[in-house]
Amino acid sequence: MDSFVVIGAGPAGLAAAQELTQRGLRATVIEAAEVVGGLSRTVCHRGYRFDIGGHRFFTKSRAVQDFWEDLLGDDLLLRPRLSRIYYQGKFFDYPLDPVKTLLGLGPVEALRIVLSYLRAQMGRSTAEERTFDQWVTKRFGRRLFETFFKSYTEKVWGIPCSEIDAAWAAQRIRNLDVGVLLRNAILGSRVRSEGKIVISLIERFHYPRLGPGQMWERCAERLAELGTETRLGMRVERVRHRDGRITSVVARAPDGAEVEFEADGFLSSMPIPDFIHALDPPPRKEVIRAADRLRYRDFVMVGLVIDRANVFPDNWIYVNTSEVKVGRIQNFKNWSPDMVPDPTKTSLGLEYFVQENDDLWCTPDEDLVELASRECEALGLIKRDEVMDGIVIRTPKAYPVYDGNYREVLVTIRAELAQFRNLEVIGRNGQHRYNNQDHAMLTGMLGARNLAEGSDHDIWAVNLEADYHEEIHAPAWAGRDRLVPRRIRPEAPKEWIRRAFARYDPAALAGAIGCVSGLGLFLATAVLLLRGSDPMGPTLSLLGNYFLGYTVTWPGAWLGLAEAGVLGAAFGWVLARLLNLVIGMEQRALESRIDTLGAMDPFNEGNR
Numbered sequence: 196m197d198s199f200v201v202i203g204a205g206p207a208g209l210a211a212a213q214e215l216t217q218r219g220l221r222a223t224v225i226e227a228a229e230v231v232g233g234l235s236r237t238v239c240h241r242g243y244r245f246d247i248g249g250h251r252f253f254t255k256s257r258a259v260q261d262f263w264e265d266l267l268g269d270d271l272l273l274r275p276r277l278s279r280i281y282y283q284g285k286f287f288d289y290p291l292d293p294v295k296t297l298l299g300l301g302p303v304e305a306l307r308i309v310l311s312y313l314r315a316q317m318g319r320s321t322a323e324e325r326t327f328d329q330w331v332t333k334r335f336g337r338r339l340f341e342t343f344f345k346s347y348t349e350k351v352w353g354i355p356c357s358e359i360d361a362a363w364a365a366q367r368i369r370n371l372d373v374g375v376l377l378r379n380a381i382l383g384s385r386v387r388s389e390g391k392i393v394i395s396l397i398e399r400f401h402y403p404r405l406g407p408g409q410m411w412e413r414c415a416e417r418l419a420e421l422g423t424e425t426r427l428g429m430r431v432e433r434v435r436h437r438d439g440r441i442t443s444v445v446a447r448a449p450d451g452a453e454v455e456f457e458a459d460g461f462l463s464s465m466p467i468p469d470f471i472h473a474l475d476p477p478p479r480k481e482v483i484r485a486a487d488r489l490r491y492r493d494f495v496m497v498g499l500v501i502d503r504a505n506v507f508p509d510n511w512i513y514v515n516t517s518e519v520k521v522g523r524i525q526n527f528k529n530w531s532p533d534m535v536p537d538p539t540k541t542s543l544g545l546e547y548f549v550q551e552n553d554d555l556w557c558t559p560d561e562d563l564v565e566l567a568s569r570e571c572e573a574l575g576l577i578k579r580d581e582v583m584d585g586i587v588i589r590t591p592k593a594y595p596v597y598d599g600n601y602r603e604v605l606v607t608i609r610a611e612l613a614q615f616r617n618l619e620v621i622g623r624n625g626q627h628r629y630n631n632q633d634h635a636m637l638t639g640m641l642g643a644r645n646l647a648e649g650s651d652h653d654i655w656a657v658n659l660e661a662d663y664h665e666e667i668h669a670p671a672w673a674g675r676d677r678l679v680p681r682r683i684r685p686e687a688p689k690e691w692i693r694r695a696f697a698r699y700d701p702a703a704l705a706g707a708i709g710c711v712s713g714l715g716l717f718l719a720t721a722v723l724l725l726r727g728s729d730p731m732g733p734t735l736s737l738l739g740n741y742f743l744g745y746t747v748t749w750p751g752a753w754l755g756l757a758e759a760g761v762l763g764a765a766f767g768w769v770l771a772r773l774l775n776l777v778i779g780m781e782q783r784a785l786e787s788r789i790d791t792l793g794a795m796d797p798f799n800e801g802n803r
C-alpha cells in the first residue's frame with residue numbers, strides 16, 4: 196500500500212500519520228473540526244488557554260515519550276501535581292494521605308472508615324467484584340467508597356456505581372492500596388521510600404507550555420513540512436467499500452460540497468457508531484443496532500477568567516459533593532503559567548459531565564457562566580464579582596461508557612470490521628476504549644505499521660493493562676531502533692505471590708485450637724481424677740474462675756471439654772482472620788510494587 200487516509204486529527208490519527216509519513220508513504224488526514232488535537236486540543240479565548248479537561252502527559256511507552264519530547268523539546272514542561280478532593284466543606288489531599296484524611300474527617304467518621312476497611316479486608320477473598328462499587332468496597336471498605344469515590348464517579352458517568360463494570364475500576368484504581376498508604380504514613384523511611392515509587396509517577400507530569408493543543412498543532416506542522424496534509428473542517432460522512440476493501444471516504448467540506456478521498460489503506464479514529472452508519476453499502480441491521488447501543492458521556496467545560504492572581508494552589512480539585520453540579524475544577528495557570536496572558540489573572544475550568552441534549556447541555560452559555568460562577572462562590576473559591584469573562588465548550592462523546600453491553604457490542608463490531616483488509620480502527624472512540632493520549636497514539640502507530648508493513652500487531656490489546664505492556668521504540672525520525680509490542684503476564688508473578696501468601700482457613704484453625712483446648716482440659720482433669728490426690732488439683736480447679744461450673748470432677752471434666760473447646764475455637768477463628776489480614780496487607784504491598792509503573796489514580800485522565 197502506498198497511499199493512506201487517516202480519519203481524525205486527534206492524537207491517534209496524527210500519530211498514525213506520523214508513522215506513515217516517516218516511511219515516505221503518502222497520507223492525508225481528514226478532520227471534521229477546524230483545529231487539530233481532538234479531545235486533546237486547547238481552546239484559546241482572548242489569550243486565555245483552556246484544555247478540554249486538564250491533560251496530563253504520562254506514559255510507560257518510550258516511543259510515545261520520545262515522540263512528545265522530539266516535537267516539543269523544552270516546551271514540554273515537567274510540572275508538580277497538587278490535587279485535592281472537596282468534601283463536606285473541607286479539602287483532602289488526593290492521592291489520599293490516610294493520616295491527614297482521617298484527622299480531617301474527625302474521630303467518629305475516621306473510626307467508621309477504619310472499621311469498614313477492616314471488615315472489607317476480612318471478607319475480601321469471598322466478596323464479589325463485578326461492578327465498580329463492589330470492586331472499590333472490596334479493597335477500601337464501603338465507607339471510604341461512599342466518602343471519596345461515589346459522588347464524583349456518578350457525576351462523571353451519570354449512572355450508579357453499581358452499574359459500572361469493575362473492569363474500569365481495575366484499570367484505573369488498581370495501584371491505590373490503602374494498606375500500603377497506611378504503612379507508609381505510620382512506618383519510617385524504609386517503607387516510605389518504597390512507597391515513593393508508587394507515588395512518584397503521579398506527583399509530577401509532563402505538560403506542554405501552551406497546553407496539549409500545542410503538541411498536536413506542532414505535530415500537524417511537522418507533518419505538513421514532510422508533505423502530509425491535514426484537511427480541516429472536513430467531516431467524513433460516507434465510507435465506500437467493495438469486496439472486503441475500503442475504496443474511498445466522502446467528506447463534507449465547510450462549504451457543503453462533498454469531497455472524495457481514495458487511498459490504498461484507511462485508519463479511522465471517528466466514533467464507531469458514526470463509522471458504521473457511514474459504511475456504503477450499509478452493513479447488516481444487527482450490526483447497526485449493535486453500534487447504536489454504545490453509550491457515551493458528554494462534557495461541558497465552563498472557563499472563567501478571574502480577576503485575582505492566585506485562587507487556589509492545586510492543578511485541579513475534585514468536587515465530591517452533590518450540593519453543586521460541577522465535578523472538577525481546573526486551575527490552568529498552575530498547569531503552566533503561560534496558559535494566561537496576564538499573571539495578575541487566573542483562568543479556571545469547571546467541568547460538568549452531562550448527556551448530549553440534556554438540560555445542562557442545552558442551557559445557554561451566559562447561564563452556564565452564571566451557574567459556574569455561583570458554584571465557585573458556594574465552594575468558597577472566589578467572589579462572584581471577581582469573574583471577568585467566561586467561555587463554554589461543549590464536547591460530545593468525551594467518555595466511552597463501559598456498561599453491561601459494550602463488550603458484546605464490540606465483538607459484533609470487530610467481527611464486521613474484520614472483513615476489511617485495508618482498515619484499522621484506532622484511538623479512543625475509534626475503539627470505544629477509555630484510552631489516554633498515549634494509548635490512543637499507540638493504536639495509531641501500530642495500526643499504521645500493520646497497513647504499511649503487513650505486520651500483525653493486535654491493536655485491540657493496547658491498554659488491556661493487566662496483560663499487555665506496549666512498548667515500541669522511537670519513530671525513525673527520532674533516530675532509534677524499533678521493538679515490537681510484547682505481551683507480559685503480570686499474573687504470573689502475582690500468582691506466585693498468591694501461592695506464597697497462602698491464607699489460614701479460619702474453620703480449620705478454630706477446629707484445631709478448639710479440639711486441643713477442650714481435650715487438653717478434659718485429659719488433665721481425667722488424669723487427676725484417676726490418680727487420686729495430686730498437688731496440681733487445687734491449681735487446676737482455679738480454672739473454674741474462667742469456665743463456668745468447672746471443677747475437678749467427672750461432670751466438671753465434660754463441662755471443661757465443652758467450654759474450653761468453644762473458647763479455643765473462637766480464639767482460633769479470630770486468630771486466623773487477623774493473620775489473614777496481615778498476610779493480605781503484605782501480599783497487596785508486594786503486588787502493588789509489581790504494578791508500580793502503571794501507578795494511576797481513580798480520577799485519572801489525569802482524572803479519572
Ligand SMILES: Cc1cc2nc3c(=O)[nH]c(=O)nc-3n(C[C@H](O)[C@H](O)[C@H](O)COP(=O)(O)OP(=O)(O)OC[C@H]3O[C@@H](n4cnc5c(N)ncnc54)[C@H](O)[C@@H]3O)c2cc1C
Binds near residue numbers: 233234432464594635
Ligand atoms: C475531560 C478529559 C480529560 C482527559 N485527560 C487526559 C489526560 O490527562 N491525559 C491523557 O493522556 N489523556 C486524557 N484524556 C484522553 C484524551 O483526550 C484522549 O485519549 C485522546 O484525545 C484520544 O485521541 P483520539 O485521537 O483517539 O481521539 P480524539 O481526540 O477524540 O480525536 C478524534 C478526532 O476525530 C475527529 N472526527 C470525529 N468524527 C469525524 C469524522 N466523521 N470525520 C472527520 N473527523 C472526525 C474529531 O473531530 C477528533 O478531532 C482526557 C479526555 C477527556 C475527555
